[in-house]
Amino acid sequence: MASAPVSGTAPESPSSARLKGLTLEEMKAMARKLRRHVITMLGAAGSGHPGGSLSAAEILTVLYFKEMRYNAADPNWPERDRFVLSKGHAAPILYAALAESGYFPVEELSTLRKLGSRLQGHADRTLTPGVEMSSGSLGQGLSFSIGVALAARLDSRPYRIYVLLGDGECQEGQVWEAAMAAAHFKLDNVVAFVDHNGLQLDGRTRDIMNIEPLSDKWRAFGWHVFEVDGHDLAELSKALEKARGVKVQPSVIIAHTVKGKGVSFMENNVEYHGKVPSGEDLERALKELA
């Protein structure tokens, strides 16, 4: 998908064209860099949600540095592919990806959650360039994506819509209302990711409210299902490539991930859903990601 835009009000920016050439190794390094940004900015903010940002680093990397067409210099370019962050508490990983993609300076990341910043605690489309949807109340992103996908069809635009959900988020009834609707409308321009890290806020997803068998559920709702290792960039890329060939039904990529991935003491640790490391822990986390 490194091809030039079909049409559009602005050309693709050179920076995004260059980034599309990222090799697997370069993407690996990028995922690491995004994780480092997440820890650094949350450390500076003193509050926020690290776990669910770290688990999604590879997903965001593949999307922003390989899969999606966009123009950071023109965030509203009508032909752009859309990324919708339904699990809005993972805003830090999105901000990291947007900054590295050129939507705003990397230095701005340190303003996260501070009064006057464009980087709100949860994603806010009125303030941050590149943020497609305001989120933070879980369960609404897939429905929003359907609206965007229906508009693409009405306007005969070829752009695609990618949406990231949490596995805990899949307990919201609205997710399944949306799942039903996307299949009903035969939206093959929608690709949903479930960041299946097995944890939510209060504990393990299987203890809090079991959502399994998750793949069977999506399949029963009319979706084409891919299951991948969500930290394997090659597998993620391959699934996205295959999803382009799926017609008359939406695709979902169940990404098996580890919450807190990349920082040993945060991995699979529910404490770090909404707790930020400080002091020595912060240093240790950054060292592990160096």
Place this chain on the structure above:
Amino acid sequence: MPVEMSTREAYGRALVELGRTNDKVVVLDADLSRSTMTSYFAKEFPQRFFQCGLAEQNMMSIAAGLAASGKTAFASTFAVFAAGRCFDQLRMSIAQPRLNVKIVATHSGISVGEDGASHHAIEDLSLMCSLPGFTVLVPADGVEAGLAVIAAASMEGPVYIRLGRPKVCVICDVDYRFTVGKAVTMRPGKDAAIIATGIMVWEAWQAADKLAREGIECRVINMSTMKPLDEEAIVKAAAETGAIVTAEEHLEHGGLGSMVAQVVMRNRPVPMDSIALKDVYAKSGKPEELLQRYGLSARHIEEAVRGVLRRK
């Protein structure tokens, strides 16, 4: 008694107390028990705790079913989700059949802070006070929060209790008496009345303290029951002080200010002003910064009092 305690911490402790003395009490939560503090109850009474997962609407109607079957059901989540996301479930499953469900919503207002607009419940009082049959309580501190929870359990019918995230100053004495439907005069005064609710009672107190040094004596009224509203206390304050300022951590529309204004307008018109959010969503920031930035601090109340006094 510590000098500072969050109202949600007080809730968590009060629930455990209730659990020990009242076996009809059941508790529901939606993946926020470690934040709403229902986790204390869950630990001690796992059989009577129902973790509903990230599915608030489902939780509210389940609570209604439990209440219809003789249980006293406490359902908790953040205020944005409780009042906003579940409004129709509260209306249809709980308010209309007048079921014995106690919605205890934490993380209300902008003092939630850094999480930002998505998590700032600033419409919930308007929504909840609009529902016929609901009792709406807004405790000013941890002491009052504990008493409100106990009082809610001992009355029949739907109750909404609005709690906060941060630790707040304890301002009620140990012998403080809380009665549903009764405003409490925290400080006497004849020049003007400040009618406040929730964390704004402390701000009102500080404003009154400042004004007292200039010889302006403000009555500070803690309107911890927003519904049914203590009309008598309001009319008395209007008659005896001749000027009223309301203060709430909520939007101006449909909140305490408008409810007090209705009573004043009908019974005893006096100059009034209201300290509240003016038709905006706040942004991310520290709680204290936000209260300053959005006009909800003692200083703003003080200015408003001076304003109404000029119009007396």
